[in-house]
Amino acid sequence: MARRLFIDGAAVLVMAAYFAIRPTIYRDGLLALVSPRYRDRASRILADMAATLRAWVTGQILAMVIFAASTAAGLWILGVPYWLAFGLFAGLAALVPFFGTIVSTILPALFVIGPGNWLQVMAVLVLGIVVHILGSNLVVPWIMSRTVSIPPALTIAGVLAMGTLLGPIGLIVAVPLLAIGLVLVRQLLHEELYGEGAAFQPAVLRPSRARRPPPLPTAP
Secondary structure: OHHHHHHHHHHHHHHHHHHHHOHHHHHHHHHHOOOHHHHHHHHHHHHHHHHHHHHHHHHHHHHHHHHHHHHHHHHHHHOOOOHHHHHHHHHHHOOOOOHHHHHHHHHHHHHOOOOOOHHHHHHHHHHHHHHHHHHHHHHHHHHHHOOOOOOHHHHHHHHHHHHHHHOHHHHHHHHHHHHHHHHHHHHHHHHHHOOOOOOOOOOOOOOOOOOOOOOOOOOO
16 A cells, blocks of 8 residues: 555656656647647647636645645654654645645644553644634635635535546545646636636636626616
């Protein structure tokens, strides 16, 4: 399990590095497969996907830093050994929504069970719960609402589905893949098929608002 996770994670990082270094090669290759009639639309979709992923990465990194710093500071105050390592782990675990926060809360509590200080164990659990409740309900929604807005229930369903299909790596790539899917929904379904306007709004995934009909002309 750990070996597969390491190999898959390394493969994802290498592919992401290649995409980041020379993105135009892959963009032009994909556009070459599209009919010239729809190439302009395909170019806008790819640009929207790139902007959305950049926004998600920015918001995710900021959320990870906040989780890591708050957890490490709290564990240091409570006198938990290896508080910095647990804080960094909490930041990395934030990559996996909901489920990662549970693991990063329980792990330091299990570490301090050995000495038998149950008051400290309860304090560590309360710290993890408070940090992740405030982070998940206030900090992360505030950050993501300004980058990529995805409904929480849809996020959980996406994580469960991708975890079943792809294993541990699916837990990490579930949210960005879901964001890309929502780009396709907005660009192809709402704008192309439903004709709700071709306004290009990169890096923002918000519910489509019904457009008001134009006002009737007044009689002269």
